[in-house]
Amino acid sequence: MGLLQFPLKELHKELGASFGEFAGWEAPMVYRSTVKEHLAVRENAAVFDVSHMGRLLIRGPDAYEFLQKMVPKELGKVKELSMSGPTALLNERAGFKDDVMLYRFSDEEWLMVCNAVNREKVKAWLAQWRGRLGMRVEILDRTFDLAMLALQGPRSAEYMERLGAQADVLDLKMLQFHPQAEVAGEKTFLVSRSGWTGEDGFEIIAEPEAAGRIFKRLVELGVEPAGLAARDTIRLEVGFVLYGHDIDEETNPLEARYWVFTPGKTGYVGYEALREAMRKGVKRVRLALKMKKKERGIPREGHKLYIDDVEIGRVTSGNYSPVLKRGIGMVYVDAGHALVGLEVEVEIRGKRYRAKLDDFPLLKR
Secondary structure (H helix, E strand, O other), X not given: OOOEEOOOHHHHHHOOOEEEEEOOEEEEEEOXXXXXXXXXXXXXXXEEEOOOOEEEEEEOOOHHHHHHHHOOOOOOOOOOOXXXXXEEEEOOOOOEEEEEEEEEEEOOEEEEEEOHHHHHHHHHHHHHHHHHHOOOOEEEEOOOOOEEEEEEOOOHHHHHHHOOOOHHHHOOOOOEXXXXXXXXXXXXXXXXXXXXXXXXXXXXXXOHHHHHHHHHHHHHOOOEEEOHHHHHHHHXXXXXXOEOOOEOOOOOHHHHOOOOOOOOOOOOOOHHHHHHHHHHOOOEEEEEEEEOOOOOOOOOOOOEEEEOOEEEEEEEEEEEEOOOOEXXXXXXXXXXXXXXXXXXXXXXOOEEEEEEEEOOOOXXX
16 A cells, blocks of 8 residues: 555645655655755744644534543533644553644534654544444544644744634634634635644645645745655654654553543543542653754664663654754653763763753754
8 A cells, every 4th residue: 555645745846855655644744955945944834734644623512521531631611712732632542642732613513733653543543432432423534635734933824814814813823723714715624723843833634626725825925845854853842742753552641641531530541540640640751952062963762861771761853953053852761860960971872971960852942
């Protein structure tokens, strides 16, 4: 079976994108350069095609009650036309099935955005629990008939205004969305406002033809097209996890320091195991790693961390930070050594490099 194709692939080719495989998709990885695309997000704005993300419409008379059972965040506080997240689907051991965002249209209709690598698993998990709970819920996969764009950066709102977005979009507050909003003369499925890059930003979900015209118009206005390579370095600076690397079904939210749950909420899948983990504590903790100035090594997944001859942890994600101009990483460290500011060494291809444990976000501001 071949790789899944982005609906805007031909446009990305026209814009000079190079492609690579990601989560079963042939994805645009780089246009001009990862560093230029990364810095555009931090200083101006960039537009990403994130159509590989799963988009599942969950609707029916029991949709609210069903999702209350499935996710550890309290949904009663989520207003209509607002987002809840990040939250998660946990297994019975409180490990991550996936981390997700939820959009509340009404009690009876929600959109769940999940990671591309987990889309089929998430659908099966939801269907399994729908049957076990006897809930009247329909799960519709809208991934292939809708495209999804992300405009991110400090000037995002300015570019949305230049696109001709109406006040109902420009006035959105963080984690709000507007269904069927008009952007650049195109009707969308929805426009939301969130900042997964650590910056202001908007997500546009629309039919592929409309999304393609919006993407092209943004580029014409001076927005940098950005690929998944820059998306990875951006998310690493702000400490957002990558499923299968930084979290998985054997990792719980406490170890990951990933607050996908509402304290005090009970009765959701994985609650008992998560409560037990709170009682017992954890053996490892997720932290940031920052290489010392002038150290040329770049930490990568699997690299070991040491203090003298004692191994204290491992890198789960690592890359070069264009903002800090040095290598950075995401690491899991033995709980007894999980101290921000602790100086450590990273073993890279048999050589030790100096670094220190830090916390996210890894930005100069």
